[in-house]
Amino acid sequence: MTANDWIDLRSDTVTRPVPGMREAMANAEVGDDVLGEDPTVRELEETLAGMTGLEAGLFMPSGTQSNLVALLTHCGRGDEYIVSQDAHTYRYEGGGAAVLGGIQPQPLERAADGTLDLEQVRRAIKAPDFHFARTRLLCLENTIHGQALPLDYMQRARRLTEETGLALHLDGARLFNAAAALDVPLAAISRHADTVSICLSKGLGAPVGSVLLGSAAFIREARRWRKVAGGGMRQAGILAAAGLYALTHHVERLGEDHRRAAELGQGLKDCGYTVTRQATNMVFLRVDEGRAQELHDALLRERIRVDVLDTANLRLVTHLHINDNDIERVTETLAGLAQAV
Ligand SMILES: *Cc1c(COP(=O)(O)O)cnc(C)c1O
Numbered sequence: 001m002t003a004n005d006w007i008d009l010r011s012d013t014v015t016r017p018v019p020g021m022r023e024a025m026a027n028a029e030v031g032d033d034v035l036g037e038d039p040t041v042r043e044l045e046e047t048l049a050g051m052t053g054l055e056a057g058l059f060m061p062s063g064t065q066s067n068l069v070a071l072l073t074h075c076g077r078g079d080e081y082i083v084s085q086d087a088h089t090y091r092y093e094g095g096g097a098a099v100l101g102g103i104q105p106q107p108l109e110r111a112a113d114g115t116l117d118l119e120q121v122r123r124a125i126k127a128p129d130f131h132f133a134r135t136r137l138l139c140l141e142n143t144i145h146g147q148a149l150p151l152d153y154m155q156r157a158r159r160l161t162e163e164t165g166l167a168l169h170l171d172g173a174r175l176f177n178a179a180a181a182l183d184v185p186l187a188a189i190s191r192h193a194d195t196v197s198i199c200l201s202k203g204l205g206a207p208v209g210s211v212l213l214g215s216a217a218f219i220r221e222a223r224r225w226r227k228v229a230g231g232g233m234r235q236a237g238i239l240a241a242a243g244l245y246a247l248t249h250h251v252e253r254l255g256e257d258h259r260r261a262a263e264l265g266q267g268l269k270d271c272g273y274t275v276t277r278q279a280t281n282m283v284f285l286r287v288d289e290g291r292a293q294e295l296h297d298a299l300l301r302e303r304i305r306v307d308v309l310d311t312a313n314l315r316l317v318t319h320l321h322i323n324d325n326d327i328e329r330v331t332e333t334l335a336g337l338a339q340a341v
Pocket of ligand 1: 061062063064065067088089141143171173174199201202210
């Protein structure tokens with residue numbers, strides 16, 4: 001697919017629609033989806049509802065909007081959600097829930113394995129007292145920084161929210177990667193959540209699109225908030241067709257991305273790099289303080305792109321357009337640079 005010999009490992013969002021996907025998009029049957037008349041959007045929403053075991057779905061342009069609409073539907077002004085300090089819904093979405101919903105986050109530090117300590121979550125739930133915001137929601141992310149949350153953790157989180165009357169929203173931007181890593185069907189994870197947001201535009205390779213899933217009643221209300229957020233699209237079936245194509249053709253192959261990331265991680269360890277984490281399709285590297293940009297620039301000269309996280313940490317992500325030869329070339333190039341960093 002690559003138009004040149006660049007290897008782009010910055011993110012799995014850099015994928016471009018493959019010819020078969022473009023063909024499916026061109027041939028999509030469409031209607032006005034704001035009026036609920038786009039058959040391809042409906043098919044996508046129903047397909048994902050079936051896969052997650054949730055009642056209904058709602059197609060949106062981005063994962064940020066899907067999470068925002070979930071928060072706006074779960075919480076009102078003066079309510080709060082409990083969330084990890086570095087979760088996408090807290091840190092990377094422009095504070096949208098606070099900006100647009102008057103919803104306050106209650107961020108907590110997470111453990112290295114991506115989980116929030118559930119006893120700490122329980123203690124963070126505020127008592128019913130008018131001094132406090134009303135704690136309504138626990139928001140988890142799976143995968144989180146590449147790591148799949150253990151199934152029994154999801155189950156325990158679910159039990160906690162049931163006991164305390166909170167709802168559970170799962171930011172499953174990469175939920176298919178989590179399911180592949182755990183080797184379980186999607187529903188084995190999603191059945192522990194009230195609502196789930198899934199991105200089609202990450203490892204699944206669609207150009208645009210996320211789907212929010214939940215009960216039929218929740219999705220009816222979410223449809224209103226989607227409109228408020230400006231996410232009502234008209235002949236969106238052209239985009240939904242890309243998502244449907246991805247569900248048919250790009251789910252099974254996620255295991256290949258994971259295998260390649262594991263090989264890359266191992267290869268880099270073997271030539272002396274500090275791999276701080278390798279999980280699903282991601283590899284995280286730590287270099288000497290202040291050297292991350294230097295390594296990035298050296299790789300750029302070799303037509304390899306990686307993501308600089310901070311002054312000492314980099315991220316490499318495998319996806320649809322990364323093959324075994326690319327992994328070999330990246331490993332060899334980094335081996336050659338190992339002395340320099
Ligand atoms: C990418 C991502 C989102 C949002 O995606 P956009 O489509 O880029 O808005 C949400 N959560 C997580 C964990 C993500 O990785």
